[in-house]
Amino acid sequence: VLGEFALIDQFFKRAPQRAVLGVGDDCALVEITKGQQLAVTTDMLVEGRHFFKAADPYRLGWKCLAVNLSDLAAMGAQPRYFTLSLAVPSADAAWLAPFSKGLFALADAHGMELIGGDTTAGPLTISITALGEVPPGHALTRSGAQPSDEIWLSHEIGGAVLRLNECWERTTLTPTHRQALLQRMEAPEPRVALGLALRGIASAAIDLSDGLSGDLGHLLRASRVGATVRLADIPTHEAVRNRLQTAERALAIQCLLAGGDDYELIFTAPASAHETIGRQLQALSLSGGVIGTIQAGAGLTALDEFGAALPLPKSFDHFSA
Amino acid sequence: VLGEFALIDQFFKRAPQRAVLGVGDDCALVEITKGQQLAVTTDMLVEGRHFFKAADPYRLGWKCLAVNLSDLAAMGAQPRYFTLSLAVPSADAAWLAPFSKGLFALADAHGMELIGGDTTAGPLTISITALGEVPPGHALTRSGAQPSDEIWLSHEIGGAVLRLNECWERTTLTPTHRQALLQRMEAPEPRVALGLALRGIASAAIDLSDGLSGDLGHLLRASRVGATVRLADIPTHEAVRNRLQTAERALAIQCLLAGGDDYELIFTAPASAHETIGRQLQALSLSGGVIGTIQAGAGLTALDEFGAALPLPKSFDHFSA
Numbered sequence: 001v002l003g004e005f006a007l008i009d010q011f012f013k014r015a016p017q018r019a020v021l022g023v024g025d026d027c028a029l030v031e032i033t034k035g036q037q038l039a040v041t042t043d044m045l046v047e048g049r050h051f052f053k054a055a056d057p058y059r060l061g062w063k064c065l066a067v068n069l070s071d072l073a074a075m076g077a078q079p080r081y082f083t084l085s086l087a088v089p090s091a092d093a094a095w096l097a098p099f100s101k102g103l104f105a106l107a108d109a110h111g112m113e114l115i116g117g118d119t120t121a122g123p124l125t126i127s128i129t130a131l132g133e134v135p136p137g138h139a140l141t142r143s144g145a146q147p148s149d150e151i152w153l154s155h156e157i158g159g160a161v162l163r164l165n166e167c168w169e170r171t172t173l174t175p176t177h178r179q180a181l182l183q184r185m186e187a188p189e190p191r192v193a194l195g196l197a198l199r200g201i202a203s204a205a206i207d208l209s210d211g212l213s214g215d216l217g218h219l220l221r222a223s224r225v226g227a228t229v230r231l232a233d234i235p236t237h238e239a240v241r242n243r244l245q246t247a248e249r250a251l252a253i254q255c256l257l258a259g260g261d262d263y264e265l266i267f268t269a270p271a272s273a274h275e276t277i278g279r280q281l282q283a284l285s286l287s288g289g290v291i292g293t294i295q296a297g298a299g300l301t302a303l304d305e306f307g308a309a310l311p312l313p314k315s316f317d318h319f320s321a
Numbered sequence: 322v323l324g325e326f327a328l329i330d331q332f333f334k335r336a337p338q339r340a341v342l343g344v345g346d347d348c349a350l351v352e353i354t355k356g357q358q359l360a361v362t363t364d365m366l367v368e369g370r371h372f373f374k375a376a377d378p379y380r381l382g383w384k385c386l387a388v389n390l391s392d393l394a395a396m397g398a399q400p401r402y403f404t405l406s407l408a409v410p411s412a413d414a415a416w417l418a419p420f421s422k423g424l425f426a427l428a429d430a431h432g433m434e435l436i437g438g439d440t441t442a443g444p445l446t447i448s449i450t451a452l453g454e455v456p457p458g459h460a461l462t463r464s465g466a467q468p469s470d471e472i473w474l475s476h477e478i479g480g481a482v483l484r485l486n487e488c489w490e491r492t493t494l495t496p497t498h499r500q501a502l503l504q505r506m507e508a509p510e511p512r513v514a515l516g517l518a519l520r521g522i523a524s525a526a527i528d529l530s531d532g533l534s535g536d537l538g539h540l541l542r543a544s545r546v547g548a549t550v551r552l553a554d555i556p557t558h559e560a561v562r563n564r565l566q567t568a569e570r571a572l573a574i575q576c577l578l579a580g581g582d583d584y585e586l587i588f589t590a591p592a593s594a595h596e597t598i599g600r601q602l603q604a605l606s607l608s609g610g611v612i613g614t615i616q617a618g619a620g621l622t623a624l625d626e627f628g629a630a631l632p633l634p635k636s637f638d639h640f641s642a
Contacts, residue, residue, distance in 0.1 A: 020358060025463050025543070026395035026528055027360040027453070032353045037341060039348035040436055042450060044406035046443035074347035085365035085406070085448040115361055118448070122367035127406040127439070127448035129363060132348070142346050207347055222346070 007091045008119055011100040012084065017113045019081065028115035030081055036133040039077035043067045047124035051186075052167070057095050059186040060126075061102030066188045067209065068130035069110060070263040073195035074207035076140040077132030079110045087122030102187075110192055140198060140205035140267065145223035149203050149268040149294040151216070152277060154194055155286045157208060158252070159237035160185040161259030171248060177239040184237070188263035197280045198267060205267035211258040213312045216266055217300055223268075228301045229292030231256065231310065257302055258313035268294055328412045329440055332421040333405065338434045340402065349436035351402055357454040360398035364388045368445035372507075373488070378416050380507040381447075382423030387509045388530065389451035390431060391584040394516035395528035397461040398453030400431045408443030423508075431513055461519060461526035461588065466544035470524050470589040470615040472537070473598060475515055476607045478529060479573070480558035481506040482580030492569060498560040505558070509584035518601045519588060526588035532579040534633045537587055538621055544589075549622045550613030552577065552631065578623055579634035589615055 008023070016022035021029040032038050045064050047053055065082065072079050084103070088095070107114060112130070163181035165171050173181065191207075198205065206219045212234070220227055234256050236244075243252035269277055274290070281288045302310045329344070337343035342350040353359050366385050368374055386403065393400050405424070409416070428435065433451070484502035486492050494502065512528075519526065527540045533555070541548055555577050557565075564573035590598055595611070602609045623631045 020457075021460070021462065026392040026526070027362040027398060027460075029358045029360055029396075029455070029460055031358055031457075037350045037352055038359070038452075039350055040402070040404060040452070041348040042404040042406050042437050042439050042448075044408060044439045044441055044443075044446075044448060046408050046441055046446075049441060049443050071347040075350075077348060081361070083361060083363040083450050085363050085450075087365060087367050087446060116363050116450075118363050118365045120365055120367055120370060122365075122370050122446065123444040125365075125367075125408060125443065125446045125448075127363075127365060127446075129404050129406075129437075129450035131359075131361070134350070136341075136352075139342070139348075139350055141342065205347070 007096065008117070011096045012114060012117060014114065019113055019115050022115050023117065030115060033133050035135065037136050037139065039072055039075045039132040039134050039139065040129065041068055041071035042127065042129040043071070044125065044127040056186060057099040058102035061099040062106045062187045064126040064128055065103055065106045065112070066190045066263060068128045069106070069190035069192055070188070070207040070209065072130055072132040073190050073192045074140060074205045074265055075132065075134060076138060076195045076199040076205070077134040078196060079112045079130065079132045079192060081113050081115045081131040082107070083129045084114060084117040085127040086117065086119045087125040088119070089121065089124060138199045140195065140202050142204055142206050142219045142222035145204040145219060145225050145268040145294045147225055147294055147296040148271070150271055150274060150290045151227055151229060151292040151294060152267050152269065152288060153235055153291050154191050154265040154281065154288040156235035156237045157212065157262040157264055158240035158255035158259050160188070160261040161255045162237070162240050164261070165251060171251060173239060181239060185261055188261070190263060191265045193284055194265060194280065194286065201273050201276060202267040202269045205265055208262040208264045208266055210260045212266070213257045213300060213302065219266065220298065220300060226295045226297040226299045227292055228295065228303060230303050232305045233289065233291045235287050235289055253310065254313060257310065328417065329438070332417045333435060333438060335435065340434055340436050343436050344438065351436060354454050356456065358457050358460065360393055360396045360453040360455050360460065361450065362389055362392035363448065363450040364392070365446065365448040377507060378420040379423035382420040383427045383508045385447040385449055386424055386427045386433070387511045387584060389449045390427070390511035390513055391509070391528040391530065393451055393453040394511050394513045395461060395526045395586055396453065396455060397459060397516045397520040397526070398455040399517060400433045400451065400453045400513060402434050402436045402452040403428070404450045405435060405438040406448040407438065407440045408446040409440070410442065410445060459520045461516065461523050463525055463527050463540045463543035466525040466540060466546050466589040466615045468546055468615055468617040469592070471592055471595060471611045472548055472550060472613040472615060473588050473590065473609060474556055474612045475512050475586040475602065475609040477556040477558045478533065478583040478585055479561035479576035479580050481509070481582040482576045483558070483561050485582065486572060486576070492572060494560060502560060506582055509582070511584060512586045514605055515586060515601065515607065522594050522597060523588040523590045526586055529583040529585045529587055531581045533587070534578045534621060534623065540587065541619065541621060547616045547618040547620045548613055549616065549624060551624050553626045554610065554612045556608050556610055574631065575634060578631065
C-alpha cells in the first residue's frame, strides 16, 4: 500500500504548464489572463449516488472532470485549471492509475491543468473545482433569455438515462445501444467548443445535468420568462426515439424531459442568430436544433406530437430521489 | 425534509458581495484584483477521519474553512472567495443551520465570500476550495529557506492533538484544559494576518496540519536544506509542557513533534528580520518564537533539553494511520 504523498506524486503530480506554481505547496499560484473574469464551478460525485460501485475508473476520472467542464461550457468560459479532492477507501494503484489516466485524458483535451488537491481515506467521493476565463460581459448566464428567443439544445439527449433505466431493469437495450449509451452515461463530452462559439450570440445558457424540464426551469426562472418546447423537436437518441411509439413511450418521454446526465447545453438566442448557430453546430458535428420558444410570463409547457400539453415530471433532487 | 435547492437557498445563498456573479448560475464570476496572482487551495474533511461523528456542527463549519484559510495564510495570500462541496446523509436543518453559521462566522471574519457549491446526499464529507490574492513575487512558498535562516513557529502547539489523545483514552485533562483544547482542536484560528505581515520578510512558510516534523520536512525538502530545532524552544501549550517532566513525557514530545491539527505557521527568515517578526507576533498576541536554524545539507534534527537528538516520529499519513 502506497502512502498518501507517494500516491499523489505517482498519479497526480505533473510539471506545471501555465501555472506559476502547481501541485506541492500550500497553495497553487496562477495568473489570470489580463482583462478576463474568472469563472468558478464545483461538483462533487459520491459513490452509490452519482455512479455505481463498480464504475470503470478510467471513465469515472473522465466524468468527474466532464461535469465541471460542462458548467464552464455553459458559461462560455475557456477552461484553465482545476483542483481535485479525492476520498478513496484505500490507496489502490490498480484503481488510481486508470482513474488518473481518464481524468488527464479529458484535462489534456481541453488544456486544463491540475493545480492542487487533497487525498484522504474515506468513502469514494470526488470533488473538483474548475476555473475558467471569460471576457467581461461575454459570460453565458442563465438570466438573459428574452421573449421570442429560440430555445436550442446542443445534441441528442435521453440516452444516458435510458441506459441507467436498463441498470434499474426497467428496459432492455440492444447490445449496440447498450455500448453506445454506456459511453454517453459514463464518459460525456462537455460542449466546451460550443460554449466558446456562443459567446456574444446566445442570450442565456445552462447545462443539462438534472433533466430538461428542471434545468430549463432554472433558466426560465433566472430570466423571468416562460417557454414552450415541442417533444417532436427534441434531438433524441435513436434508442429513445424507437421507444416513443411503443409500450415504453412513458419511459421514453421521461428520459427526454426528466432524464439527467446528458451534459448537453440548452441555450437561447434571437431568431436572427439561427443560421449562425446552425452552422456552428454542424461544424462541431452536433445534431442539435431548436426545441421551442421563450415567451413572456412564467412556466414551461411541453407539447407532444399532437400539440397536447404533457404532464411535466418533477426535476431530480438528490435528497428525495 | 427540505429539497436540495431549498436547502441551498436557505442556508448557503447570500447576496453577492465582491463577486460579479455569486451562487446560482453554472459558474460564479469574479474579477481578480489587477496585478495580483490567484492563490488556490483545497481541503477535504471526512467524518470519522478528520472529525468525530458527533462533532459540533458550528465548529465543524468553522474548521473546514479554517484549514483552507490556513493554507492561504501560509502563502501570504489575502483570502477572497471559496466554494463548498457538501455531502450530507440527509437535508437536516438542525445540523445545516449551525454548520452554515460557523462557516460564515469565520468567512465574514476574513472577508471570504462563498461563490459556489454542490450539495448531495452521501457520507458526511466537506470539500472547500479557497481563492486568495497575492502580489507576484510575494507569495510565501515552501522553497525559499536559506542556510542560517531562523525557523519560527507562530504560536504554541501540541494542544489540539493532546485533546485528541484524551479522546483516544491515552491521557486525562483537567476540565479547564479540556475546554481550552477542544477549542484548539475543533475551531483553530488561521494565521491570516500573520501570513500577510510576513510578505517580503519570511523566506519560506508552511502551515502545520500534519505535525511539526512532517510539515517542516516538506519545507526542508522543497528548499533543499536541513534544520535543527530545539524542543525546549518550541512554544508549547501549558497542558503539554506540564507533561514533559512526567511519565507522559513521550506523549508530550509526540504531541509537539508529530501532533497534527495545530494550524500554526512555521516560517523561516534571516536573522536580520528577527526584531520585526517579534514585534509582529506581539502585535497579533501570538506567543510564537524561534525554534531552530536552517542549515546546508538535508534532514531534520530535533534536540531535547540536554542537547541530545530525539528520534523523529513518522509524519501523519491518512492511509497508514
